[in-house]
Amino acid sequence: MNVDKNIQLSVEHCYVQEGSVQKERVRKKSPQKANGQEADFSLAVKAQLPGKGITAIYGPSGCGKTTLLRCIAGLESAEHCQLNIGGNEIDGLPVKQRQLGYVFQEDRLFPHLSVEGNLDFAFKRRFSDNGPSKQQVIAWLDIEALLDREPDHLSGGQKQRVAIARALLTAPRCLLLDEPLAGVDSKARNPILRHLGTLAENLSIPMVYVSHNLDEITRLADHLIIMDQGRLVADGPLLDMLSRLDLDVTRQEGAAVVLNTRIVGHDDRYSLTQLALSLDSGVSSGSGSDAQLSVGQLSGEPGNTVRVRIPSRDVSIALERPSQSSILNILPGVISEIELIDGARAVVKTDVAGQAILARITRKSLEHLQLETGKQVYLQIKTVALLSETLVSGYPCIRNT
Amino acid sequence: MPKMWISSVLNVGRTASNSLGHLLRLKLLVIAVLFITVPFTTVIFCHSVLSDTLSIATASNFRPVLEQLSQTFSEQQNADRESHQINISSASSGVIYAQILQGAPFQLFFSANESYPEKLVASGHGDAKTLATYAIGELVLVSRHDATSPKEASPKELLLKAKRIAIANPRTAPYGIAAMEAIKTLGVAKESQSKLVVGNNIAQAWQFFHSGNADVAIVAASLAYLAESAAVKEQQGLDTIDLSSFLTSPVRQSRVAIKPISPLTQQFLDFMNTPVAEKIITDGGYLLPIKGKNITP
Amino acid sequence: MNLLASDITALFLTLQLAAVTTVILMAIGAPLAWWLSRSTSRFASVIEATVALPLILPPTVIGFYLLIAFSPDNFLGSSWLTLTGQPLAFTFSGLVVGSVIYSLPFVVQPLQSGFQHFDHKLLEAAETMGAGTLDRFLNLIIPLTRRAFATAALLGFAHTMGEFGVVLMIGGNIPGETQVLSIALYDHVEALDYGRAHWLAGGLLVFSFALLILLYGFNRHKKSGAKQL
Numbered sequence: 001m002n003v004d005k006n007i008q009l010s011v012e013h014c015y016v017q018e019g020s021v022q023k024e025r026v027r028k029k030s031p032q033k034a035n036g037q038e039a040d041f042s043l044a045v046k047a048q049l050p051g052k053g054i055t056a057i058y059g060p061s062g063c064g065k066t067t068l069l070r071c072i073a074g075l076e077s078a079e080h081c082q083l084n085i086g087g088n089e090i091d092g093l094p095v096k097q098r099q100l101g102y103v104f105q106e107d108r109l110f111p112h113l114s115v116e117g118n119l120d121f122a123f124k125r126r127f128s129d130n131g132p133s134k135q136q137v138i139a140w141l142d143i144e145a146l147l148d149r150e151p152d153h154l155s156g157g158q159k160q161r162v163a164i165a166r167a168l169l170t171a172p173r174c175l176l177l178d179e180p181l182a183g184v185d186s187k188a189r190n191p192i193l194r195h196l197g198t199l200a201e202n203l204s205i206p207m208v209y210v211s212h213n214l215d216e217i218t219r220l221a222d223h224l225i226i227m228d229q230g231r232l233v234a235d236g237p238l239l240d241m242l243s244r245l246d247l248d249v250t251r252q253e254g255a256a257v258v259l260n261t262r263i264v265g266h267d268d269r270y271s272l273t274q275l276a277l278s279l280d281s282g283v284s285s286g287s288g289s290d291a292q293l294s295v296g297q298l299s300g301e302p303g304n305t306v307r308v309r310i311p312s313r314d315v316s317i318a319l320e321r322p323s324q325s326s327i328l329n330i331l332p333g334v335i336s337e338i339e340l341i342d343g344a345r346a347v348v349k350t351d352v353a354g355q356a357i358l359a360r361i362t363r364k365s366l367e368h369l370q371l372e373t374g375k376q377v378y379l380q381i382k383t384v385a386l387l388s389e390t391l392v393s394g395y396p397c398i399r400n401t
Numbered sequence: 402m403p404k405m406w407i408s409s410v411l412n413v414g415r416t417a418s419n420s421l422g423h424l425l426r427l428k429l430l431v432i433a434v435l436f437i438t439v440p441f442t443t444v445i446f447c448h449s450v451l452s453d454t455l456s457i458a459t460a461s462n463f464r465p466v467l468e469q470l471s472q473t474f475s476e477q478q479n480a481d482r483e484s485h486q487i488n489i490s491s492a493s494s495g496v497i498y499a500q501i502l503q504g505a506p507f508q509l510f511f512s513a514n515e516s517y518p519e520k521l522v523a524s525g526h527g528d529a530k531t532l533a534t535y536a537i538g539e540l541v542l543v544s545r546h547d548a549t550s551p552k553e554a555s556p557k558e559l560l561l562k563a564k565r566i567a568i569a570n571p572r573t574a575p576y577g578i579a580a581m582e583a584i585k586t587l588g589v590a591k592e593s594q595s596k597l598v599v600g601n602n603i604a605q606a607w608q609f610f611h612s613g614n615a616d617v618a619i620v621a622a623s624l625a626y627l628a629e630s631a632a633v634k635e636q637q638g639l640d641t642i643d644l645s646s647f648l649t650s651p652v653r654q655s656r657v658a659i660k661p662i663s664p665l666t667q668q669f670l671d672f673m674n675t676p677v678a679e680k681i682i683t684d685g686g687y688l689l690p691i692k693g694k695n696i697t698p
Numbered sequence: 699m700n701l702l703a704s705d706i707t708a709l710f711l712t713l714q715l716a717a718v719t720t721v722i723l724m725a726i727g728a729p730l731a732w733w734l735s736r737s738t739s740r741f742a743s744v745i746e747a748t749v750a751l752p753l754i755l756p757p758t759v760i761g762f763y764l765l766i767a768f769s770p771d772n773f774l775g776s777s778w779l780t781l782t783g784q785p786l787a788f789t790f791s792g793l794v795v796g797s798v799i800y801s802l803p804f805v806v807q808p809l810q811s812g813f814q815h816f817d818h819k820l821l822e823a824a825e826t827m828g829a830g831t832l833d834r835f836l837n838l839i840i841p842l843t844r845r846a847f848a849t850a851a852l853l854g855f856a857h858t859m860g861e862f863g864v865v866l867m868i869g870g871n872i873p874g875e876t877q878v879l880s881i882a883l884y885d886h887v888e889a890l891d892y893g894r895a896h897w898l899a900g901g902l903l904v905f906s907f908a909l910l911i912l913l914y915g916f917n918r919h920k921k922s923g924a925k926q927l
Contacts, residue, residue: 073826095825102826108819112841121837125828170827496888565788570871572889598788598870601888609870613769614787 007049007174007206008084011071043067043078043230049223051086054200054207056221056238058214058249064230065210066105069178072208073102085173085206099127101172105182107159109151115162116147122169131171132203140202141165141195157188161195168199175199175207181216193219214249218242218258218309219387243356245339245349250358255347256311258387259355261293263304271297275306277331277353291353294328295384307387314382315359317348319369321378329381333357335373338366350379357381453485455665456506460513461569461604462538462576462621463654464491466685467511473681474672485665493602495573501526501659508666511535511656513603513621514575518657531658531670536687538652539622540579540644543610547638556642559617560589566596567615569603576603579652580619586647619644621652623686653690705898707874708882715790715878716858719797723805723854724847726798731809732839735816750803757800761867764796768868788870793878796864805854812846813839848916856909860902 043064049055057065070076072083074095083091090098109118123134138144141161151159160180167175177196181189193216200207200220211217217224217238224241226233226249234247242249242257249255261275277291293308300306321330333350340346346366348359357379371377459467471487478485490497490507498517501507502524510527512518515534521527542556544563560566566584569577577599584593600606603620610618622641633639645651656673658666672678679689734746752760767774768787778786786792816839824834840847862880869876871885879898886895 075822075826095822096828096830098826099828100826102823104819104823106819108823110820110824110838110842121824122827125833127828166827493888495890499888499890564785565870567870570885570888572885598872600870601866601884608765609787612765612787613771614765614775614785615870 006051007055007086007208008082009049009072010046010080010082011043011068011078043071045225045227045230045232047225047232047235049206049208049225051206052204053222054196054209054220055223055225056217057208057210057225057227058217059212059227059233061212063227065212065227066178067230068227069102069176069208069210073100073176074098075102088173090173099170099173101167101170101175103160103164103167103175103177103180105179107151107156107163107183109154109159109162109166111151113151114147115143115149115151115154118151118162118166119147119169122166126169126171127173128171132168134169136202137165137168140198142191155188156184157192160184160192164195164199168203172205174205175203177207177209179211181211181213189216196220214252214254214256218256239355243349243358245337245347245358250312250347251339251341253313254311255313255358255360256309256385257356257358258307258309259357261306261308263298263300263302263306264292265302266297267294268297273298273300275308277355291331293331293381293384295386298386309385309387310357310381311383311385312347312358312360315357316380316382317350317359317361317365317369317371318378318380322380325380327380327382329384331357331379331381333377333379335371335375335377338371338373350377352379453663453665454488455485455508455663455669456488456490457509457511458490458492458497458501458505458507459511460494460497460575460654461491461602462513462623463511463536464489464604466536466623466682466687469681469685470673470678471669473677474669477672478668487669491602491604493570493574496602507659508663509656509658509669511654512575513538513652513654514578515653515655518655521657521659526659527657528660528662531656531662533656534653534690535656535673536654536682537690538576538579538654538687540576540583540619540648540652541622541641542583542617542619542644544617544640544642545638546640556583556644556647557587557589559642560584560587560593563596563615563617565598565609565615565617566593567598567600567606567609567618567620569606569620570599570601574602575652575654576619576621577606579648582649583619583644583647621686651688654687704873704877705882705894708877708879708898709901711790711874711877712859712879715793715797716855718794719801719858720805720851720855722794722798723801724851727802727805727809727850727854728847731806732813734806735810735813749806752800753803757861757863758867760796760800761864764792764799764864764868768792787868788872788876790875792868793865793876796868797858797861800861800864801854801857804857805850808846808849808853809843812843812849816843845917849913852909852913856906860906
């Protein structure tokens with residue numbers, strides 16, 4: 001991680017502008033009133049974001065994610081705001097000089113211009129010539145066929161793709177995305193997520209992605225900031241964060257860990273691909289060779305890295321390796337941490353070849369199996385969702401095995 | 402209501418904005434008020450028609466005098482007769498002439514010249530027996546005196562010095578015609594042409610001067626006399642100079658009664674010949690026509 | 699007097715007055731309407747009511763007060779005289795001042811209505827793309843509210859063309875300076891010159907009708923086309 005390129009962020013006590021679109025939302029959603037002033041929003045976030053890849057800002061509705069993003073863009077002002085992107089102090093600058101791309105929840109396409117007109121509006125005002133070309137952006141977001149259309153005649157997903165393309169064409173220092181999938185119907189989300197993945201691979205600028213949808217985040221982000229009630233709860237690399245039992249994200253119904261794996265081989269007979277959890281290629285130690293997952297056959301070459309997602313609720317624990325089971329993926333691991341969710345359930349964190357996998361089990365099972373830290377167990381994994389084949393060209397796809 | 406219509410134009414193609422909505426509501430209110438008040442006014446109008454009414458149209462310059470005349474007349478009449486009503490309308494003589502031709506319901510017409518009443522007699526509207534000159538108007542130049550324009554300044558000097566000269570419309574008002582004649586006789590027609598501001602009638606010409614927007618006005622002496630008392634004139638620095646000597650003929654104002662002649666009209670015409678009425682006319686700044694008495698020097 | 703020549707002078711004077719007034723009205727009216735459309739203060743209602751006054755006040759009231767205000771004895775008249783060396787009453791400039799006041803609501807109200815329906819979120823988006831205030835005004839606000847602008851300009855122009863009462867009070871009926879068409883027409887009628895009056899009245903009628911056809915046609919066309927304000 002190149003420190004110079006990082007985003008240094010420190011925002012305290014945001015003022016939501018009088019008459020701003022955001023103000024009404026804050027009023028409705030923020031029960032506490034800072035300094036007795038209704039218009040103010042209590043916000044205290046200090047963080048350092050990586051200068052590349054996607055950083056997700058996650059938190060419940062009304063936690064201040066959007067307000068934070070608007071503070072970064074300069075659309076709201078804060079009492080103390082320090083903002084440094086890749087060595088550029090931008091906190092004192094007006095919105096138009098911050099050189100940030102912003103994708104709003106609503107597409108905000110200009111209705112009097114065609115799709116191409118919208119793109120040109122941004123391209124004509126681009127902040128530098130170092131940004132991607134029009135052809136590149138159009139290809140990445142697959143909007144070639146839409147260029148002559150009017151924004152009013154596009155679907156929600158198409159509009160948002162155009163909006164993302166438009167934001168990119170200004171050659172921003174950083175792309176800010178405020179829940180771009182919120183207004184998009186569920187069918188159209190996957191293509192956009194794929195496009196965003198493509199962007200992350202191709203762009204040299206960082207992206208900040210605000211969302212309250214953990215699923216989107218696990219599929220996209222590299223870095224995660226968790227917020228609640230205007231405060232930063234935790235931040236760090238996504239993979240670490242998703243296995244931290246002190247955080248609420250690991251206790252939720254949809255909690256899941258993300259693993260980086262390596263293709264070790266293909267089993268053509270059953271149309272399967274073996275993935276190793278250990279990323280040290282070539283070395284196959286005793287436990288490492290055990291820590292393999294089978295998924296539906298992939299196109300990648302052995303050695304390629306693949307990101308998979310394993311939901312906690314789809315992992316069960318056995319003390320001995322089950323010999324008679326339909327479940328294909330059984331991994332040996334050592335319990336590193338146990339956390340009770342409530343009276344009935346618990347989360348067990350297990351170390352498998354250096355990566356963490358979470359299992360959500362009942363408290364009854366926990367006691368019955370006498371699980372404790374340091375104990376050797378076997379994890380039965382029902383589903384492995386493939387997130388991305390980061391080193392393989394082409395679009396990542398999602399499959400369950 | 403033309404405004405209602407414009408307002409609907411404003412609303413084309415979109416929902417009415419708040420302000421327009423308010424306006425429309427306001428207008429509906431006004432219409433409602435009109436609907437409520439119209440029957441009452443109609444009642445009053447009917448009443449006036451049923452009782453004895455005299456409608457007089459007069460050139461603007463004579464209006465102040467005519468109001469006094471009608472008041473005195475009413476006071477005399479009411480002592481021994483049931484109540485009546487006199488309505489006075491004023492405009493420039495030409496306008497009234499045109500209105501009478503179009504059937505305006507006037508019973509008496511006091512013109513600021515002789516020709517319009519004569520034309521009305523010729524066209525059959527006016528009664529020839531009632532045609533008479535009732536006053537001779539004096540044309541005066543009104544100005545304000547200050548350090549730069551000494552009181553002794555001649556009319557010619559005043560007109561040359563003036564930035565704006567207010568007169569009545571020479572196309573329709575006899576005093577406007579007279580004013581133009583005086584300006585020509587004074588030999589300043591060319592210099593004055595671009596300075597002329599033309600009031601619709603003699604009253605508006607006076608208003609242009611009175612509001613301070615014109616520095617001199619050529620109007621009927623009657624207006625200047627009645628509008629300001631001598632003391633006030635002195636205080637405000639107003640000067641009036643008689644321009645009669647620059648006219649080939651004085652402004653002779655004629656009247657005529659419109660057919661048919663009601664008893665009340667006849668009574669008013671009779672009253673006009675009484676010494677009381679003649680004194681009101683001379684007090685108003687007019688001379689009386691030669692009728693064997695009140696002969697002017 | 700050559701009446702035909704004076705009528706043509708009056709026609710051009712009227713067109714000139716309407717054009718100058720419309721330009722000034724758009725320059726004043728657009729920011730004013732923008733402010734009115736955004737402001738929530740009580741003061742804005744007072745301004746709004748003031749702007750709308752000419753809609754319901756008789757033009758003679760405006761003319762009467764203007765004539766008093768234009769007098770060199772009063773502040774407006776004396777300041778103008780000091781600044782320009784010309785009085786306001788009975789001059790073209792005076793008519794422009796009167797027309798601007800008289801036609802202001804016809805420009806401000808369509809604009810305000812258009813601005814109220816304008817999606818302000820688009821401005822934020824443009825701002826993040828580096829568009830400054832003027833850029834946003836020219837490339838977003840004007841094109842997206844062009845119907846309101848066209849309506850405002852046409853109504854402001856047409857209403858000034860048809861102005862009579864105010865001009866009658868402050869104009870002084872000076873050919874080439876303040877004798878506009880409606881005054882010339884009134885003059886003809888008073889002088890019983892009905893032939894000339896017919897020409898002018900008919901011409902004004904046809905012209906006004908054509909302007910409104912244009913306005914309605916424009917609005918209808920836009921309504922059927924893309925969503926515009």
